[in-house]
Amino acid sequence: MASAYNPIYTDVPEKDVFALHFLQTLSNLRTQNSFSSPDNKTSDRVKKIKKAAYVSMARAAGGANRLWSRSLLHQAAKRNNKNVRFLRRKRRVTWLMRRRSNRGDPIEDVAAERLRNLVPGGGGMETSKLMEETAHYIKCLSMQVKVMQCLVDGLSPK
């Protein structure tokens, strides 16, 4: 999936990295007590698996290097009441200033707002940065979907 000519850095690791992380997270889930008991509601299990999928995707995609992954992990850690600390990159002040000064076209602002709601961690980003994150997010998501699909196909009864 790496494109050599793309000046913007949006490379994602190979599928096996994602698979590894996902399986690790799943096995962690299995060892938890609440998971194996059947009297649990299925919806809780579904939510847990979904969360596990996203967290593993975030870890596989590069952990704290990407804004969306960082915020995803933050959200996940907050739910578990864990204190996760990330090394904050030095903020480029020009980006923030630019956001305040220029609002851009109303057309793209509306769509950018919707995109911000979709992509995790999109609240505090400039539009161009947001689009970069979206590109990386899309790549990681499709990779994750591939991994999960392969698992389902492999494990489903013939």
Place this chain on the structure above:
Amino acid sequence: MNSSLLTPSSSSSSPHHLQSPATFDHDDFLQNFFSSAPWPSSALDDDAPPPTSDSSLAGFHHHDVDSRNQITMIPLSHHNPNDAVDVNALYSGFSAGSLPFHFPQGSGGGVMKQSHTQTQSQATASTTTGGTAATPQTKPKVRARRGQATDPHSIAERLRRERIAERMKSLQELVPNGNKTDKASMLDEIIDYVKFLQLQVKVLSMSRLGGAASVSSQISEDAGGSNENTSGENQTAAKMTEHQVAKLMEEDMGSAMQYLQGKGLCLMPISLATTISTATCPSRNPLISAVKEAGVPLSPNAATTPLVNVKGASVVTVKDASSVSKP
């Protein structure tokens, strides 16, 4: 006519008088003023004013014409109260005469150019030269040409727009059906695709459990539509939509998906469908199998079944990931 033309020209000369009161005695000033300026209220013959105006203009056209807008202010500030009566008269006539010059230089020059006589053209020439010389002063902001914006804000704006366009292009390659040239529709496409991928993750995480009963109920909750049709109706309706979707899919995947979404339906891998159907209700089997057999064979990449209605509720499905990423 001459008088109307010359009042502006004379008023152009008069600020020069007014702005250098130190060099002029008041009497001198008043004399010059009255000789050169035919005010709108007073009627003078046409021969006398033009030469005097020309001479005065020739004398004064090299003066800087700055702050024409302040013309009305000046007489009062620079003169004795003794001359108040005259000054007031001047002021009223002055303001009337100087009004044309409150417009920008272009229109003033345009007004000038409508004259026909030679003296008028001379006056216009001098005033336009004075006018063009005056543009930098009256209009301090020079309007930059396109592509040469000197304003730092516009440069930043341009950079920002270029950056966004660049990213948009790279996103276009990622998203299937990204051949839209319109920025707005492209953004909509991107948003839909991200939603679709997130939905896929959700569905796949559900399917892993094998708790198909809850899966279908969950999904039907999310999808929100529920058709209370008889099974017979379902079959025929399903067949028709199947054909429609198959046709659409051959041309354009995105529109096929949208068509399905409009109906509250989606595509689904056969394995998942069988899992769900066998798990929920064995009585549903005839319906499902009938639909499957009637299914139109879709493109081999898709590996999907046609539409499935489970319990009359809409079912969310997952496309094969390989077909999704294919441009």
